[in-house]
Amino acid sequence: MSTYETMSFHLGTERLILRPWAESDAADFCALLAERGKGAPTVERIRTSIAELLTATAETGIALLPVQRRAEGDFIGYCGLIIGRSTLEEPEIAYEMVQRVHGYATEAAGAVLDAAVATGRERLWATVGAWNTPSLRVLEKLAFERDHVSTEDNGDVVWLKRSLP
Numbered sequence: 001m002s003t004y005e006t007m008s009f010h011l012g013t014e015r016l017i018l019r020p021w022a023e024s025d026a027a028d029f030c031a032l033l034a035e036r037g038k039g040a041p042t043v044e045r046i047r048t049s050i051a052e053l054l055t056a057t058a059e060t061g062i063a064l065l066p067v068q069r070r071a072e073g074d075f076i077g078y079c080g081l082i083i084g085r086s087t088l089e090e091p092e093i094a095y096e097m098v099q100r101v102h103g104y105a106t107e108a109a110g111a112v113l114d115a116a117v118a119t120g121r122e123r124l125w126a127t128v129g130a131w132n133t134p135s136l137r138v139l140e141k142l143a144f145e146r147d148h149v150s151t152e153d154n155g156d157v158v159w160l161k162r163s164l165p
Helices: 023-034 043-060 105-118 133-141
Strands: 016-018 064-069 075-082 092-097 123-129 145-152 155-163
Touching (some): 023 064, 092 105, 092 133
16 A cells, blocks of 8 residues: 555646546546547546546545636646556656647646645656647646656657656
8 A cells, every 4th residue: 555645636726626527527528538639439438437537546546637727617628646657656747638728737737746745755757748849848847857758659758757845
């Protein structure tokens, strides 16, 4: 079992709310994934994914959380900590926002970074496609530093790390 505190699953900033997944997020989550241009998963598949995310959260004490704007109340993406290509001790920060909104990824990721510090972790990772300049800029603003690049089937992946206070 982890020696770390459980991450807070309710985070907020001036403009954003990050909270646990609900089945009612399925259609919005589906639409977000469809923006990747590789087809849309079915809402039923996404409901299964949400159940899997909630199970993983219960098992690991870290979470990928839906992001909604406070004023509008709309789902605009997700942000959180995942094991991903890393470990539970040094998880990855992950985020994805809908294309119609800009300027929220850094704010959401900053809230998750603070939540990660509160768990007692000492380092976070991020892995980003080398082509994804906007995502790399978000991580740069949050003081992540490039560590190395790996090559995967879909191209080069930049690994970045951030020591936590």
